[in-house]
Amino acid sequence: MASTPRTERCKNSQPKRSQQPNPITIRQPRNSNLSFAAKGLSTRDLTALSGGHTIGLARCTTFRGRIYNDTNIDANFAATRRANCPASGGDNNLAPLDIQTPTRFDNDYFRNLVARRGLLHSDQELFNGGSQDALVRTYSNNPATFSADFAAAMVRMGNISPLTGTQGEIRRNCRVVN
Numbered sequence: 052m053a054s055t056p057r058t059e060r061c062k063n064s065q066p067k068r069s070q071q072p073n074p075i076t077i078r079q080p081r082n083s084n085l086s087f088a089a090k091g092l093s094t095r096d097l098t099a100l101s102g103g104h105t106i107g108l109a110r111c112t113t114f115r116g117r118i119y120n121d122t123n124i125d126a127n128f129a130a131t132r133r134a135n136c137p138a139s140g141g142d143n144n145l146a147p148l149d150i151q152t153p154t155r156f157d158n159d160y161f162r163n164l165v166a167r168r169g170l171l172h173s174d175q176e177l178f179n180g181g182s183q184d185a186l187v188r189t190y191s192n193n194p195a196t197f198s199a200d201f202a203a204a205m206v207r208m209g210n211i212s213p214l215t216g217t218q219g220e221i222r223r224n225c226r227v228v229n
């Protein structure tokens with residue numbers, strides 16, 4: 052199993068969030084996808100991987116700016132989200148990244164983007180008059196295309212600088228060192 056990817060043993064060896072490339076910048080295809088490109092991932096991979104947001108929740112603090120300030124947002128959707136994410140306070144209140152089917156892996160994330168119901172500002176950037184609009188539309192209409200692209204991109208991402216052999220460990224609990 053020498054080639055099995057591992058994770059680093061020392062928790063503190065992970066770069067601090069503040070030292071990582073700003074994810075919002077990374078997700079703006081028109082600006083720059085340099086960090087993705089440097090890792091051998093394409094803009095198409097970036098958009099497909101973002102479809103991981105078909106599942107899960109985000110904290111109010113990560114989408115407050117979108118629901119109060121953005122104009123490229125469905126008004127009903129913004130009102131719904133504001134009900135549980137006040138302009139100040141409630142930072143940890145949760146909302147589904149995919150309002151339609153928050154626990155099902157499907158292409159509704161992309162259907163939401165076309166309807167201007169992306170939860171994060173950076174989600175909606177993928178469908179905001181830029182280079183990824185056509186691909187977002189394709190994924191919104193073709194779940195099989197999204198599934199195939201997502202699987203291929205996950206494999207490519209998994210092949211980025213994997214630690215092997217004794218370089219790391221496979222965590223029993225991904226939050227803590229074994």
Ligand code: HEM
Nearest residue numbers: 074075077078097100101103104107108109110113171173
């Ligand atoms: C592939 C599987 C993915 C999963 C499971 C996932 C999961 C999540 C979750 C749960 C959050 C909410 C975090 C919070 O409330 O603090 C989040 C936020 C976010 N995700 Fe993802 N994500 C994925 C892929 C991606 C990709 C590929 C990108 C960029 C290309 C991305 C960019 C972001 C950004 C920018 C935020 C907002 C963070 C912030 O404002 O602090 N995600 N993601």
